Amino acid sequence: MNEDNLQNSKILLVEDEESLAEGLLFNLSEEGYSVVWVKDGKKALEQFDSQPYDLIILDIMLPYINGFEVAKYVREKSPMIPILMLTARTAVHDRVRGLEIGANDYLTKPFHLQELLARVKGILRRKSWYQSAVESTSTYQFGENEINFADFSCRSENKKFRLTQQEAMVMKYLIQKKDKIVSREELLEKVWNISSEIETRTVDNFIARLRKYFEPDTKKPVYIKSIRSAGYMFVERPSS
Amino acid sequence: MRKKYSQAYAIILFILAQVACFSLLGLWIARFVANYVILKRIGEQYSINIQAGGAVAIFVIGLVLLVAMSVGMLLIFRRLRLQYKLTKLYDNFIANVTHELKTPLTSIQLYLDTLTVRDISRSKQLKFIEFMQRDANRLNKLINAILEIARLEKKKNRFHCSVYEADHILKEIIEEIVQQIKLPQGTITITGEAHCNCVIDKSAFKILFNNLVNNAMKYSTDILKIYINMQCSPKKCVIEFQDQGIGFSVNEKKRIFDKFYRVNHPDDPDVRGSGLGLALVKEIVKYHGGKIRAYSKGLNQGATFRIELPVYPASKRHHLNKLLKSSTY
Structure with a gap:
């Protein structure tokens, strides 16, 4: 997808503060995006169900249904649609919670316009990177495991899960860089588009979950190895 | 996570300490009585007159000390619970105030960035400036509410009270608020008449009604409707302010006037607020020598705030004279 295609992206903006929403609506529209604005969590779900979107910009403190619940609902229905969370909360556990529910990125208030626009572009670009990567190789096998990157379905021995x-983007990135060390910071920057100054605990949580899915013994991982003080490395064919 | 369980942990510890204390007391009594019975029997058997006076004194002192320990523990426990409650409210306040401060700030920042980087028409510029002014006002209101409540609590606020006919002054204040926030005609219905004198600070009562109206606006899911009834009895002026908002549950009734507390449930149509509005209302009523109570038939059934003000000079004359005297300086 080129820049022009990115500009035609459809964005669902969920923000209850009128003045902030008007400003965002104006700026995103000026960038060429097609934006639909809703004021609360209920309307966000209705809007999400009514038509496809390329990105959701989501506030956390929302009337009726909060942003975390909206993100959870969206993730259950569509694992692919990127979510950018806007939040006044700066506590690490809030940020981690948002990312673990399935937000792709977050921005703490107050933010600069340029930063917001750069993040929106980054998310849409990554979405397009992922889609093109999936188109070239939609399934990947290693050991007893198989991942379908198009619909995130997996098979490990006899288990099936999604x-x-x-998680799929982390795996895709690790697989693309197989046999090379990938630092936590690199993963945060490339997969989440988050500057690495924040907690890298999020990455560790994701890796722990991925190991549970794919490793025969999570205490002695053979596919997703920890490299002390450096990060992680994906190994397709572990040596016996 | 640890914080979440800290209250249950404190309760269990307290119960265990009390059980230990009273078990010791029980054992001690049983032991003392058993020893006393044995000694008495021996005394009877050998015809010795055993005096237990000293032992009884020690026993009584011991009992008093144990009960004192138990009461001490109870007091410490109550203080801890209060502290816990305050910490929770404080966390709530920080979260709400963070949201309330950062959101308008974000909006102002966004419009400043927009005006700096984009070439936009004059009409759009004016619209954005209006948004910024609105947000700056919101910030100003929040900061004022925080300062106001702190001053009221420390009794450092100086109001300018005068004796007014309640009916006249209250209707005037409400009319000013209707004009100020541009409420549509018929939003507020006033019934009853209050032809009695009250000692009132006009600006404080404007803050009070502003907060009640804002509250009704925030928590009304349907068209905003407010009913105000005023009545006078020989000693008090009663103002009932009724909205048709989401109301509150019985459990929340006790807490809605607490500083930093906010009604929170899934039908909440608005998440804005610092949790200071009703606390401020209560402090203002209290300052005027009055009382405030809130009623609701339950969630989604509206709320009624009943304010009772002392009639001057029939009631609370000393307090009201003090207010009038301090207002003349």
Whole structure:
């Protein structure tokens, strides 16, 4: 997808503060995006169900249904649609919670316009990177495991399960860089588009979950290895 | 996580300490009585007159000390619970105030960035400036509410009270609020008449009604409707302010006037607010020597705030004279 295609993206903006929403609506529209604005969580779900979107910009403190619940609902229905959370909360556990529910990125209030626009572009670009990567190789096998990156469905030995979008993107990135060390910071920057100054605990939580899915023994991982003080490395064919 | 369980942990510890204290007391009594019975029997057997006076004194002192320990523990426990409640409210306040401060700030920041980087028409510029002014006002109101409540609590606020006919002054204040926030005609219905004198600070009562109206606006899911009834009895002026908002549950009734507390449930149509509005209302009524109570038939059934003000000079004359005297300086 080129820049022009990115500009035609449809964005669902969920923000209860009129003045902030008007400003965002104006700026996003000026960038060429097609934006629909809703004021509360209930309307966000209705709007999400009514038509496809390329990105959801979601406030957390919303009337009726909060942003975390909206994100959860969206993730259950569509693992692919990117979510950018806007939040006044700066506590690490809030940020981690948002990311773990399935937000692709977050921005704490107050933010600069340029930063917001850069993040929106980054998310849409990553979505397009992922889609093109999936188109070239939609399924990937290693050991007893198989991942379908198109619909996030997985098979490990006899178990069948589904990854979240973020988990799939982490796996995709690790697989693309197989046999090379990937630092936590790199994962945060490339998959979440988050500057690495924040807690890297989020990455560790994701890796722990991925190991539960794919490793025969999570205490002795053979596919997703920890490299001390450096990060992680995906190994397709572990040495016996 | 640890914080979540800290109250249950404190309660269990307290119960265990009390059980230990009273078990010791029980054992001690049983032991003392048993020893006393044995000694008495021996005394009877050998015809010795055993005096237990000293032992009884020690026993009584011991009992008093144990009960004192138990009461001490109870007091410490109550203080801890209060502290816990305050910490929880404080956390709530920080979360709400963070939201309330950061949101208008974000909006102002966004419009400043927009005006800096984009070439936009004059009409759009004016619209954005209006948004910024609105947000700056919101910030100003929040900061004032925080300062106001702090001053009221420390009794450092100086109001300018005068004796007014309640009916006249209250209707005037309400009319000013209707004009100020541009409420549509018929939103507020006033019934009853209050032809009695009250000692009132006009600006404080404007804050009071502003907060009640704002509250009704925030928590009304349907068209905003407010009913105000005023009545006078020989000693008090009663104002009933009724909205048709989401109301509150019986459990929340006790807490809605607490500083930083906010009614929170899934039908909440608005998440804005610092949790200071009703606390401020209560402090203002209290300052005027009055009382405030809130009623609701339950969630989604509206709320009624009943304010009772002392009639001057029939009631609370000393307090009201003090207010009038301090207002003249």
